[in-house]
Amino acid sequence: MSVYSFQTEDTEQQIIRETFHLVSKRDENVFVETLDKCFENVCELDLIFHMDKVHNILAEMVMGGMVLETNMSEIITQVEAQGKMEKSEAGIAGAPARAVSAVKNMNLPEMPKNINIGDISIKVPNLPSFK
Amino acid sequence: MALKIVKGSIDRMFDKNLQDLVRGIRNHKEDEAKYISTCIDEIKQELKQDNIAVKANAVCKLTYLQMLGYDVSWAAFNIVEVMSSSKFTYKRIGYLAASQCFHEGTDVIMLTTNQIRKDLSSPNQYDTGVALTGLSCFVTPDLARDLANDIMTLMSHTKPYIRKKAVLIMYKVFLKYPESLRPAFPRLKEKLEDPDPGVQSAAVNVICELARRNPKNYLSLAPLFFKLMTSSTNNWVLIKIIKLFGALTPLEPRLGKKLIEPLTNLIHSTSAMSLLYECVNTVIAVLISLSSGMPNHSASIQLCVQKLRILIEDSDQNLKYLGLLAMSKILKTHPKSVQSHKDLILQCLDDKDESIRLRALDLLYGMVSKKNLMEIVKKLMLHVDKAEGTTYRDELLTKIIDICSQSNYQYITNFEWYISILVELTRLEGTRHGHLIASQMLDVAIRVKAIRGFAVAQMATLLDNAHLLTGNTQRNGICEVLYAAAWICGEFSEHLEDPMQTLEAMLRPKVATLPGHIQAVYVQNAAKLFATVLRKHEGETDSQAAQETSQLLIDRLPLFVQSANLEVQERASCILQLVKYIQKLQQKNVEVAEEVTALFAGELNPVAPKAQKKVPIPDGLDLDAWINEPPSESESEDEKPKVVFAKEEPKHSRSRHTEVDEKELARRREARKQEQANNPFYIKASPSSQKVYDAPGVEHIPVVQIDLSVPLKVPGMPMSDQYLKLEEERRQKEKAERKKKEKKKKREKRGKERKADSGPESEEDITPAHQVDIVTEEMPENALPSDDDDKDPNDPHKALDIDLDKPLADSEKLPVRTHRPEVLKSPVVDRDSESIPQETKKKGGKEKKEKKKDKEKDRKRSKEDKKKKKKHKEVEEELLESQPEEAVQSEETKEVAAPPTSTSAEASDLDFWLSSAPVPPAAQEVTAPSSAAAVDTSSAAAPESEPDDPKDTEPEDMKSSKHKKKKQKKEKEEKEKKKKKRHHHHHHHGDAGGEDSVQNGTVEEEEEEPLPPMSNYSLLAENSYIKMVYDIQGNHQDESKVVVSVIFENKSDSFLKSMEFNVLDSLNSKLQRPEGAGPHDGLTVPFQLPPGVSNEARFVFSVQSIVMPQKLKGTLTFIVKSDESSTHEKLDFKLHFTCTSYLITTPCYSDAYAKLLESGDLKGSSLRLEGINMPFHHLLARICFHHHFSVVERIDSCASMYSRSIQGHHVCLLVKTSDQTVSIDAKCDEPSLLGNVLDEIKQTFSKC
DSSP states (O other): OOGGGGGOHHHHHHHHHHHHHHHHHSTTOOOHHHHEEEEEOOEEEEHTTTTHHHHHHHHHEEEEEEEOOOOHHHHHHHHHHHHHHHHHHHHHHHHHHHHHHHHHTTTTTTSSSSSOOOOOOOOOGGGGEEE | OHHHHHHHHHHHTTSHHHHHHHHHHTTTTTTTTHHHHHHHHHHHHHSSSHHHHHHHHHHHHHHHHHHOOOOOOHHHHHHHHHOSSSSSSHHHHHHHHHHOOTTOTTTTTTEEEEEEHHHTSSHHHHHHHHHHHHHHHOOOOOHHHHHHHHHHTTTOOHHHHHHHHHHHHHHHHHOGGGGHHHHHHHHHHHHGGOOSHHHHHHHHHHHHHHHHGGGGGGGGGGGHHHHHHHHHOHHHHHHHHHHEEEEEHHTTTHHHHHHHHHHHHEEEEEEHHHHHHHHHHHHHHHHHHSSSSOOOOOHHHHHHHHHHHHHHHHHOHHHHHHHHHHHHHHHHHHHHHHHOOOOOOHTTTTOSSSHHHHHHHHHHHHOOOOTHHHHHHHHHHHHHOOOOOOHHHHHHHHHHHHHHHHHHHOOOSSSHHHHHHHHHHHTTTOOOOOHHHHHHHHHHHHBBBBGGGHHHHHHHHHHHHHHHSSSSSTTGGGGGHHHHHHHHHHHHHGOOOOOHHHHHTTTTTTGGGSSSSHHHHHHHHHHHHHHHHHHHTTOOOHHHHHHHHHHHHHHHHHHHOOOOSHHHHHHHHHHHHHHHHHHHHHHOOOOOOHHHHTTTEEEEEBBBBHHHHHHHTTTTOOOTTSSSOOSSHHHHHHHHHHHHHSSSOOOGGGGOOOOOOOOHHHHHHHHHHHTTOOOOOOOGOOHHHHHSSSSSSSSTTOOOOOOOOOOOSOOOHHHHHHHHHHHHHHHHHHHHHHHHHHHHHHTTTTTTTOOOOSSSOGGGGGOSSOOOOOOOOBTTOOOOOOOOOOTTTOOGGGGGGGOEEEEEEETTOOOOOOTTHHHSSSHHHHHHTSSHHHHHHHHHHHHHHHHHHHHHHHHHHHHHHHHHHOOHHHHHHHHHHHHHHHHHHHHHHHHHHHHTHHHHHHHHHHHHOOOOOOHHHHHHHHHHHHHHHHHHHHHHHHHHHHHOOOHHHHHHHHHHHGOOOOHHHHHHHHHHHHHHHHHGGGHHHHHTTTTOOTTTTOOOEEEEEEEEOOOEEEEEEESSSSSEEEEEEOOOOOOOOOOEEEEOOOOOSEEEHOOOHHHOSSSEEEEOTTTTTOOOOOOOOSSBBBBTTTTEEEEEEESSOOSSOEEEEEEEEEEEESSOOOEEEEEEEEEEEEEEEGEEEEOOOOHHHHHHHHTTOOOEEEEOOOOOOOOHHHHHHHHHHHHHOOOEEEEEEEEEEEEEEETTTTEEEEEEEEETTTEEEEEESSSSHHHHHHHHHHHHHHHH
């Protein structure tokens, strides 16, 4: 990804789009399948809004430009384990932030509804009034 | 407290996070720059806060902005801060940012070394993982050097997740710090057999990547990779290995033979296109490397071509492309196989993808034959018409010319057709390749004499219609063909039907709009035509026509005299004056034709391109030497002559005789142009000047479809097509005639020998339409072929071209932090290593030993010094000085880097592995011709080839005994010997005298004759289908396991498959069967055997007691499959487990050995061999090789040897020889084992 270092946003997004199309055309591709599993039905916007997640998933597959792992279930196991760790680190303090971010995303019609907000799901009927 | 945290996080939760930033940017499309600059300000504020969560969020956003192209290098230090966070969440953000933003020039990288080291050794595997991932992106030479050792330790981590990352990152480390390759390689190699597939795949990845660039250093790994290839199911790994083999086969053709079969199997079985492609590619490489064809190769080629056809037919453009690419490789060696797929290749010409079309064109080049050339070119011509982009059209044009002109017009049977093709190509508008067509026209006209009449007629037509070609001379390169046309018409004007008309065409005013160099040729050749016309009118009573011709020239030439082009001007004015003079003579009725013709007399011969370059420099001629001393040193004057010289091409030099008259000069100039068949337009060297002199106003000459007058009667077809048709008819006719003739012959010779000729036309049958005389190009004598190739000097892999088989030197180790070695030396750490599970333990141990090296070496040195004091003979001193050091080194490398030590053993292993024929002892002498020397070293090194750790075998106290003086030990040894065999005593006495001593298996090679080749494989069973030879080796990891290696050789002409190996277990020895298998089930041999092929399989047996030899009965069942039938066959055998096979070659130090003998735990026995007629070192080598011993020490004709059983029994031998008698005193802690081993040794020597 560092190949793209000095691109404008438009070209960047165009590249993402093209990459996405290229990658998604080849149905056997491990990357897309894995992204698909991690994001549950991956779409372009997922890739744009969750660049960091995509990077982290990619890091389990490719390292320093070399293929690290081709076994999808292994990749997913590792990604999920790291996700869990992140959540446990956030602990109780992380919950409100996640809730807010969930609400923010709810307001966005274009956002996919299936962003991983984790195990702790908080009912947020009253939260919008916070704003 | 918790509440406070929650409150703090609620404060923060309305900070912009990454998603908000992305959303914001998307919502501010119009003023993006402004929005981002406010965001960056916010981020700067956030970075100033102490809260690490806020900082991490800021860095996360920065990472995104960096990817959008904004410079975030100012935040490098903040990134390091976030990297240092103890929380994984933030650490990961930090490392991600670092991997995006850091590069070699980032100065804060220096600060990260310790943080990274800390993370690498973190108990949390994900901390380590994230650090490795980050490091892989920004590793610098400094980081690589400082962290190489830490990473190497991680290669043996308990968690496969860490191991695979550590293995993979080593590649980056090697690139940045090449010195680390050799010390790390042994461990990397071990990882090829890691139980975790991910780690294995990473190791394959790294080694293949390394080996691809410097394949020769990795040849010794071929057997290992072969094993992986036949066992792995991971396509990625397979692809990597197969690619590697593709790089290795050119270096070792024998490897190819071994590869063909498994690769063919893969090609048959795989459904993955990528794997298929790589297999095919490597098979092609193999077939190229095997110059002598094996009979079943054509089958392999057919298979490849078939599979490639599938790729090419695939709708995926990438596969199509790859298929064509691979096809073109096959084409080079097996053109026939590819030719049968002509239809498919031609189809690809219609592909919408230009790169595919170009590949197909490349293929066509090699596919033409005399038979199909015209047809293929016809198809290409159709494509030329259809082609849209000029680039592709130009490519087509050059390909057509390439195809036709290849190998000296080998495939052209009808040159009239070819000239027509060239003329048709001149219709291409806007092509850049006018000069190419022109040079072809010139070349053909000059070299094919029979075609000149036809060519001249065609060229005359071209000249007549020149206005159609010229169009826009600026852009239109096609007018170059007029150059050729004018020259051909002039030079071969005797063939012109109406030279006058052509002359008229060449002197039209419009010619003045042509580029200067073409005008010059026009003018010059007009003069030649003039001569021809005069000659034609010679003898006519009415000289009117001749005079009119002169007048025409006098009228038209002044236009050229005014030309701005110097060349045109000069030629025109010379010729004008000449013609004026002739006119005067004509008016006086003087016959001038003959004299004018004489100006252009003589035949031109083509000269090969580069011929000039290849003229050897005569002896004594130094072209670099100054003829006169340079007048001054000033730079400006120095440069001037150079420039002049460079402008003037060397070709000019010949014609610098200024005295020769102008015509002759011009003629020679013409001749010179012909010297360069490929580049006749040397004047064109300055195209810029051309443009300047071009007359303006010619851009708008309308381009009309050319309508050439066709000398053939079939209307409505392009001329070349008519030729095609005619050619077909001609061939048909010829064929018919041939048949007639044959029939006649047959009738005549009825009953005599018959000639079968019903098959398709062969190449030879096609006779050319014209008797063509292709004049060969002239070359100077002694011309030397020149070839130069160079590698990219900037390739970082150049630094990694390192011999990996060479034993590690003492100096070669990875830098370690200084406080470490002290700790590691202590035995406490040894205990530590036990916490690491089984498979990593050994490596951990090795590392410690690595650090121990110095200490041990010191000890050895001190010992050495003491010895020196003993004032032995000079010889011994020398020996001692060099020898023990060597011994230490070899021993150490054994410990530190077991795999590379076994170089010689490995080399001969490779030889053995590669000699695919079965190798019973007798046969090996034939199959391993790698000279006895190789085997010699192999047997000498055999003890070393065991990567076993001697530490395990020697009790700790033994090692400390190394301090003891050697002398002391020897005395003890001597005592032993005295006790045992008094009558041999005197032999041993030489000891103190200082004879050669040999330690730890290093048998000196210099002074002694080479050993005969040896093999441990002995015949297991044999019938008419199959032969089995086997060898049994102890397993060093498991004290109750032995490995039986069986080589199966297919002796029949049939295919052997479904081989099943079964053994009747005894109470003591059992065949290891897979889980779930019954105790009487056979094991499937993991391969099939095509005719004449052999392969090796290994079977593991568990044994309880090893003190007695044992025999197990077994059966091999298999199916013999031939074309007609398949039958079940079986072959019974008896596996003989000798006691020797339970011994493992284990090196032993002489002092440890002494200690062992001293201990008194061992029981003695002895053996006496009579009539042994072989050099002592051969005897020792045989014992070492066949019975897995190593030489502890050798003094003259006496040697002590050591071996150890898989269950830890020590076996010590003292071997002495005199007058064909060998006595062996032996000691072992297990008397029956010893007795049996001695019996076996006796048997070995009774055989020879």
